[in-house]
Amino acid sequence: MPELPEVEAVTRKVRRDSVGARIVEAAVLRARITLPDDPRVVEARIAAERIAGAERRGKNILLGLESGLTLHVHLRMTGNLFVIPDWRLHPHRLSAWFRFDDGRALVFEDSRGLGTLRLLDQQARRNMLAGAGLEPLSKAFSPQALSALAAASRQPVKLFLMDQSKIAGLGNIYAAEALFEARIDPRKAACSVSPAKLKSLHGSIVRILKDAVKSACIAYSRPGGFREAEGYSPAVYDREGEPCLRCRRTLIRITQGGRSTYYCPGCQR
DNA sequence: TCGATCCTGTAG
């Protein structure tokens, strides 16, 4: 489920529930999620650590440990990370769990198991942060910055928006939603989108992500896991064949970079 | 830039 808004909601909740907690035992249940590192080594290095902080960068969750190591979690398609009140009451489909000294546990739930878990030293952490693109909800993500990035890319603008090394955190849903709101054809090369549309796109990205963060925080606020995103309903995503909310033309679905793109052939040009 | 791949679940 997670793009930036959902990852932000998860991170805030994990921060609230786990900062200060002492881990007494760690278990990696799917060996491949720590590749290329050995899961046993990761477990051993985490045990006895205290969680010092929780941050989000793009779609990445970074849990700071008191030793200076960083636990890097990526939820990919179906991951979720949350604290449960009793470590013995595991949900199903866990990729990993971390038992606290107070009996609670931080669990990494993931039905598809594509999510990853890695331990970063200070240098690896810096590299990770340096490699990520602009935070779309930060000051650095200005209209000018977006224009400069777009000018340098000949990719279709939808794929450009999803490139995590340029802008960090947009995924398939919110990229499509932002392009709809800004009336841009997703197939158009990023460098060929007009300055006026790019300006509009910048506003749409920020507005849509801020709204979605709010919705996601509500959706994830219940104890345990998450619920359907209440409040946020996409205008184009997953609405193939339905009428455009702006011009009533039938929305269509195409494939870009192996993923579905939904858009309105009438008002996105 | 395309397609396959990592997995499991669900909808049609």
Place this chain on the structure above:
DNA sequence: CTACAGGATCGA
């Protein structure tokens, strides 16, 4: 049964 899934990476 097939197609597809809110992600990312790899090789052709």
